[in-house]
Amino acid sequence: MSVIETTTFRLLVGADEDAFLAADTRVQTEFIPNHSGFLRRTTARGEDGEWIVVTLWASAPDADASAGRAGASAVMGQYMALLEPASVQTRRYATLD
Numbered sequence: 001m002s003v004i005e006t007t008t009f010r011l012l013v014g015a016d017e018d019a020f021l022a023a024d025t026r027v028q029t030e031f032i033p034n035h036s037g038f039l040r041r042t043t044a045r046g047e048d049g050e051w052i053v054v055t056l057w058a059s060a061p062d063a064d065a066s067a068g069r070a071g072a073s074a075v076m077g078q079y080m081a082l083l084e085p086a087s088v089q090t091r092r093y094a095t096l097d
Contacts, residue, residue: 001059002057002059003058003060003062003092003093003094003095004057005054005055005056005057005092005093006054006093007055007088008089009050009083010050010083011084013084015083016082023079026078027075031073032066035069037058037062037063038057038058038066039056039057042054060092063092
């Protein structure tokens with residue numbers, strides 16, 4: 001059973017969207033794909049300015065291990081610095097197929 005992880009958030013007021021997109025690309029190409037169990041990740045923006053990142057993992061322990069490495073990553077630090085902390089919500093769902 002794999003895991004779908006969703007993270008919704010808003011950018012900080014005044015954050016540059018191009019800077020965020022560059023930081024998101026670095027997360028997607030430099031940080032996350034090197035983690036065991038990573039399957040796929042995509043980022044989308046809603047019309048109301050809310051963003052969502054959907055990441056597919058082979059298992060919950062794989063997702064946990066990746067999350068555990070985020071705090072020590074300069075790439076993730078630059079990314080998270082552009083998000084409004086109070087708006088960040090992460091949820092996980094177990095696939096049924």
